Amino acid sequence: MPVGSRNETVAGSMPKLVAYTIDGHAIDIRPAPLERDWMDATDQRFAYRCLPLNIANAHGWELLCPSGFSARWDGLNHKETVRVKADLGTHAPAASHFGHGILTFHVPCLFRTDPGFDLFVTGPINRPKDAIAPLSGVIETDWSPYTFTMNWRFTRSNTKIRFERGEPYCHVFPVERGALERITPEVMPLSKAPALEREFKLWSEGRSTFNADLQQPGSEAAQQRWQKTYFRGVNPSGEEARADHRSRLRLKDFDEKD
Known part of the structure; x- marks a missing residue:
């Protein structure tokens, strides 16, 4: 589907989710896997007996860090209070942009969904991370020419957090716009x-x-x-x-x- 298209999806065609990478950039994206390290470590892997947990784990696609880095927040609100340190010889994929203990990943692509579908953007599902938590957003990706950021907020100051190369930092899946508003609870x-x-x-x-x-x-x-x-x-x-x-x-x- 061309960028900016407002035509209706052709009847019977398969819905699409397209990631248009910005020139000079690359994106590492994969279907979210069922497995989680902490679930593997449970006694007899009993966590995998919870089907709702399994389905949620794999409900979308994950964006992966192109390089590893560490970060720390000193508890104050201006931008300079989040310090990011890239691994040697690499460029950190996240930075301090908003202040207030928020760590920002710049997603190097424009996503495009079929007409009437938004993109739910959140952190990696059922992957808890100490001292920092993902923030979620819903974006009208059937028309928007704007990039978006994936943001995490520190939950504890003066604690070093780390993202490894290949670690998921963002999870996305399309949702039908207005579907919730049509529900009568x-x-x-x-x-x-x-x-x-x-x-x-x-x-x-x-x-x-x-x-x-x-x-x-x-x-x-x-x-x-x-x-x-x-x-x-x-x-x-x-x-x-x-x-x-x-x-x-x-x-x-x-x-x-x-």
């Missing part, structure tokens, strides 16, 4: 949805029994180790919940075009 008693209530009670009772049986060596629950009904996309009654249930995302790599 409601609150009502669970008893008003008898089929849902029935499945919930089956799950709740089964969960209590399963957790009790886990303490019994050799029990079926101890052999299973965890309940997999949500992971498999079935209700507690055994009925398939949704034909389009996902247990893994498989996003495409960015193709390089001349």
